[in-house]
Amino acid sequence: MTQRIAVVDPGSGNLASVLRALDRAAADAGIPIAAAVTRDAAAVAAADRIVLPGQGAFAACMRGLAALPDMIGTLEARIAAGTPLLGICVGMQIMAERGLEHGATPGLGWIGGEIAPMAPRGPDGAPLPLPQMGWNTLDPAAGGHALLTGIRPGDHAYFVHSYALTGYKPAEVLATTDYGGPVVAIVGRGNIAGTQFHVEKSAAVGLRILANFLRWAP
Template sequence: MSAKLPIAVVDPGSGNLASVLRALERAADTAGLPIAAEVTRTAEAVRRADRIILPGQGAFAACMRGLAALPGMVEALNERVAAGTPLLGICVGMQVLVQRGLEHGVTPGLGWIAGDMAPMVPKDAAGAPLPLPQMGWNTLDFPAGRHPLLAGIAPGEHAYFVHSYALAGGREEEILATTDYGGPVPAMIGRGNIAGTQFHAEKSATVGLRLLGNFLRWMP
């Protein structure tokens, strides 16, 4: 039997971990990949992992405070990313990959992706405000073949979003997919061995499972 791939699911204290773990295990079963996924709050587990998932929900600042409160965690994440370990951020876990969050003041992020997480100000075609958060299913827009994590997902397929903040000032080459909510909104970002989904991959049914399976096979 092949060795199980060690996956660290980092717990920054923002919840939603059980559903991430379940979706990851289902994706691994579907892909026929043996994994040993663990939810962790220790830097040592991150350093042992072959792949890292950083989930999150709630506020940018709270997620960063949660990471900073775990001894050595931010340093371990920086070390592993610099070493080329694949990392996937989900929802607020994606948001903290960027330089700054602008929710209730300015909070530095992990700084791996350019731009700020800024309040959304979506409007419909008549100029009326759209409700926030953007909540529910929306399409993913990207050129076919845009990124290995999108393999087997067709442009226009739907994913599940819940958010009121979105990437602003990002680099075009680091925006892997968008959705439309009063205009284009970054839905997936990444560079090198780092990627993040603004949508909840673990709640996005077949699309989310396929993306997680792709992440388990990804060799950036």
């Protein structure tokens, strides 16, 4: 049976790359899907799985999502109904309670904590460059998670960000990376999850996580 995947367009996502990565992951895993970008809440209501990408600033991404008629309410209804959802980059960040980029902006409140400016420092105490841009290692949390099947400590993912989740609930952190100290890389609870890094740009590791998402039965 073909899975219907709704890729929500809040006006700031790397949507063509996300679609290509989903199609590649599905083909590699032998999972039939029909993935499409949408700004239509009715399409989200009919989807079997939902992907929420985002790029740029937290506030702009939230404004873009809120401007789509009935979209936030439909997303919350689908989550309550058990539909798996994956947030990517800023799409993951807006799942938090609020963001502090360009002023305080309420988020969706699906996970605990807020998105705050990073201030990383190296072992010598000198500031590290921002944004964190490029490949960095993943450290999965103890206990494992279906999205991390086949992902080993030290596997690399592709990050581009200057803000990160703080004040989080430890039980909702599925993996971290290190950039002047631990940084939340993957969050999740119930049937929702999010990656701070770009799965669609993370080569084999990203494709593995997307295939795991397509198989995920929370």
